[in-house]
Amino acid sequence: MPSAVSLLRSPSLSDVAEYAYAATAPAGSRLIFLAGSCPLNADGTTAGIGDHAAQAAVCVENMKTALADSGAGIADVISTRVLVASTQQADLVSAWEVVRDAFGDHDVPSTLLGVTVLGYDHQLVEIECVAAVLD
Numbered sequence: 001m002p003s004a005v006s007l008l009r010s011p012s013l014s015d016v017a018e019y020a021y022a023a024t025a026p027a028g029s030r031l032i033f034l035a036g037s038c039p040l041n042a043d044g045t046t047a048g049i050g051d052h053a054a055q056a057a058v059c060v061e062n063m064k065t066a067l068a069d070s071g072a073g074i075a076d077v078i079s080t081r082v083l084v085a086s087t088q089q090a091d092l093v094s095a096w097e098v099v100r101d102a103f104g105d106h107d108v109p110s111t112l113l114g115v116t117v118l119g120y121d122h123q124l125v126e127i128e129c130v131a132a133v134l135d
Helices: 050-068 090-105
Strands: 004-006 022-024 031-037 075-085 111-113 123-133
Touching: 022 075, 031 050, 050 075, 050 090, 050 123, 075 090, 090 111
Parallel strands: 075 111
Antiparallel strands: 004 022, 031 123, 075 123
């Protein structure tokens, strides 16, 4: 099924960013707003304690599950926001690389933020996303 999402790149802006600068979805698309995907195991414990990349990987898998349960897939994501509890840029990059690799060629507009704390014990990463599907 074709994706409702069109990624837009700006020739006027730097090509260093590893994502499209904007995305659109046509009128009539159904938007899906996912809660932040957290690095939680099925039993509610936090996965990958102390490891930003490991937590990002679990967040991505949980995000894919929530997308599937909503009738969407990763190619339907129109934007992401990646939250990383750290003051170190290297930790943000470690989490981002996992997210970027998971999206592959579907390099949606994304924001990467360092935050002071996240909601669960030992949580270091959370991924928010919006998806669009054709009805």
